[in-house]
Amino acid sequence: MQIISWIAVFLIFVSTLSLLITWDWRWSLVHLALLYLGVFWLTQIHWTISMAAIKLVTGWMVATILGITRAALDPEPASALEHSWSHGRLFRILAAALAFLLVISVTPTIVKLLPGIGIPEVAGSLILMVMSLLLLGLTTEPLQAVIGLLTFLAGFEIIYAAVENATLVAALLATINLGLALVGAYLLTAGTDEERGATE
């Protein structure tokens, strides 16, 4: 079981790192959906499988809402940045490495503070929260910002699942995740008519 938990942590790390360095929205949403697999596994340690499945289903629904909305918009021409590997990505990878070091150093302290919680849950949660803060700090795009917030909440929900197992809290958190996705979809579509009019 412990080994699967560490695999989940690794999956979370890879997904969040990819979220940070991917410019293509399709890949961003794929990584978002993947990280919810890790979240599901780390949550089911403290919750029942059926309760933890709420996180997975909600996460995938969120990714679907954002994906369908983004796909309906006009495809944006690939910018020069997307083709330049060195521009921005190198900085983001270095920043992510620093964030990872921070997570390694802080995890044992948090484990001591929260009785009954294991190292993989804390590490997975902190990776999600720190990397999402990094993502939020580096973007002004609605889609990236919403993905960042969803990732932050996913990290928080892993730790919170260890201390609170009320059904109502799970339901409200799922509602907020779905609400964030709807807000993201709204922000993505807002102003698109104006843009279209300007180009015509």
Place this chain on the structure above:
Amino acid sequence: MNAPLIWIGIPLILAILLWLPSRTKVTAFLGGISALFLAASAWFIPIDTAIRISDALSLKIAVSIDILGRQISITPADKPLLALLYGMAAIWFFGSSAAGIARRLVPLGMGILALFIASLSVKPFLYAALIIETAILIAIPLLSPPEKKPGRGVIRFLIYQTLAMPFILFAGWLLAGVESSPGDIELLTQAATLLALGFAFLLAIFPLYTWIPILMEEASPYAVGFILWLLPSVALLFALGFLDRYAWLRNFAQLPAALRFAGLLMVGTAGVWAAFERHLGRIMGYAAIVNTGFSLLALSLLHDSQLSAFFLLMVPQGLGLAIWSLSLSILKLREGSLNFKKIQGMIQQYPIIISGVLVAHFSAIGLPLLAGFPPILALFEGLAKEGLFTASWAALGIVGLLTSAFRTLAVVVMSPKDSTWEMRGSWLQNILIGIGIVLILLLGVFPHLIYPILVNLPATFEHLSG
């Protein structure tokens, strides 16, 4: 019949029904009347007391309702607060047609207000953070219209407000631990730190207030004004709920100093930034930050003045923001921009609307004979007792805001020599702002007019009201 159904359930239903009217004036009128009716019913209808309708029939409004094992309760002590919030909302809804955003503000505003009231009434009150976050999500379409690309301000607003929720939820869990072992200093410090972080995001405490001026520049000033009135008010009431519930937090030795420090930082920095601004919307944004700073300073005087200084600020600040943002919305609708360059000499074209901007601005500073004067004077009296440094920092913020008011005044009167006086703006717009100016003057000269509303407000927080 029960109280949460009347003051939370009905407004939520109204929030849906108010999308139906096709004319904006009808939406604004219906929204205003509904809010006024809810305020009046909160003021007059007794809760948890039998009302005799006829010899055979009596009606009792129950205090609480159970939802999925959790309770939402509105007690008789909450009535003045409900009346105040719905009464102030009525003012905002009536003005929304003149500001050109009634179709969005009235239904969304009603929904947001109902959710905020639910957040103050839910038990365990930890769930409030989740309900507040839901209200924040509903506020996004209000701040970012569907026909315009979202700007940086609305994205930052969403990020900062969403980040508040996890901190408060986690602090709430730690607080339960503190209750069971109050001697654990480490746990106590962790809970206080997380709570402070959560409220720093929620209340946009320095340096997390950067979204306010940006949002004032890119969104409708009236929509942002509504959020800048409602969000800090509810967040502060939510914070008072924490203080009321936890004795250790109330008696935390560092609490007054921390509140004073945060308040002074907000008043000082926002006041100074406002002095250098050239955009009327951004200036109002900084004034709203100063308002929150004043409220925090009033809370820091909790042990001396209980809650009177805090509640005294609520009505003048809300009224001032409503008049200010309505005036700015009208100017933006008609002139397209609120930059100094664009509004130069405008007092001859918009005498009443520009007067609205100036009167609200001077009221926010606490100029004598205006609504803001009595509470700010009372606040300074309390701050002066804390020391010269504290009062000086607060005064620095006031001087900054005063400088921006004089700069605005200088710009709006700079008309060409041959220009004539006109009265631009519709009758409705001019009348509403005229009424607002009279109200600000009335509250300045006769501050005791709001005494009946304020006198029972502290009773909502039984441990804090002394």
